[in-house]
Amino acid sequence: MDNDDYRRGKLTNHKVFGEGIAVLAGDALLTQAFEIGAQCKGWPRYSHQHVIRELAEAAGSLQLIAGQVADLEAEGRKISVANLRYIHERKTSALLCCSVRLGGMSANCTGAQLQALTNFGYHVGLAFQVIDDILDVTQSSDKLGKTAGKDTKAQKATYPSIVGLDKSRTIARQLTGKAFAALKPFRGKATALEALANYLLTRDR
Numbered sequence: 001m002d003n004d005d006y007r008r009g010k011l012t013n014h015k016v017f018g019e020g021i022a023v024l025a026g027d028a029l030l031t032q033a034f035e036i037g038a039q040c041k042g043w044p045r046y047s048h049q050h051v052i053r054e055l056a057e058a059a060g061s062l063q064l065i066a067g068q069v070a071d072l073e074a075e076g077r078k079i080s081v082a083n084l085r086y087i088h089e090r091k092t093s094a095l096l097c098c099s100v101r102l103g104g105m106s107a108n109c110t111g112a113q114l115q116a117l118t119n120f121g122y123h124v125g126l127a128f129q130v131i132d133d134i135l136d137v138t139q140s141s142d143k144l145g146k147t148a149g150k151d152t153k154a155q156k157a158t159y160p161s162i163v164g165l166d167k168s169r170t171i172a173r174q175l176t177g178k179a180f181a182a183l184k185p186f187r188g189k190a191t192a193l194e195a196l197a198n199y200l201l202t203r204d205r
Contacts, residue, residue: 001072030059046105054105058098067091076155084157085126093125100193112185119182120193127175128200133158134168139204176201 005015014022037055042048057063067090074087100121104114137160159168179197183190 001068033059040106043105043108045108045110050105051102054098054102058094063090063094067094071156074157077157079157079162081159081162084159084162087157088126088129089122092129093122096125096128097121116182116185120179120197123175123179123182124197124200127172127179130159130168130172130175131201131203133160134165134172135204136160137165172201 003014004012006012012022013025017025033055034052037051038048040048040051042051059065067087070083070087071091074083097118098121100117101114104117109117136158159171163171176197179201180194183193183197
């Protein structure tokens with residue numbers, strides 16, 4: 001939807017295969033997610049229905065789709081930080097929450113553990129997006145592996161454009177701290193998530 005030429009240093013799907021194939025590829029991947037989810041047998045605390053519902057809600061009209069629509073509608077307009085946060089909560093946090101929640105469910109985690117994972121996914125998602133906004137204005141296209149400065153050119157709402165670069169960095173640090181704090185209930189047993197969060201939140205591309 002942002003019509004970018006590159007992602008991670010490679011030509012995007014629609015630039016290589018055309019828009020029709022790119023749309024179909026997205027449809028196929030989403031359908032495959034439900035296919036994989038449908039194959040799980042469920043666990044004592046979480047039924048097969050829980051898994052399908054998690055996927056449907058995260059990718060549905062009230063989360064991912066709502067965020068993407070709001071993002072498109074915000075282009076070229078001045079919006080508040082609250083509205084931008086709404087977009088980020090649904091475009092990014094919802095998917096990361098879904099991922100970590102499904103992982104927790106597959107381990108038959110307790111309700112308290114599931115809430116901790118939800119908090120972690122939420123704050124990692126927000127921090128990731130703020131950092132992404134920062135990198136778009138501080139890094140080169142070669143470094144990012146995608147077109148730098150494209151958000152500014154497209155007049156997209158970003159944290160730097162609304163609150164400035166310094167405050168954006170402060171917000172990113174605060175959100176990052178909350179993400180790591182959410183894992184404290186696991187008492188050092190969430191090292192894989194800590195490593196993943198550290199990679200996502202300290203990246204420079």
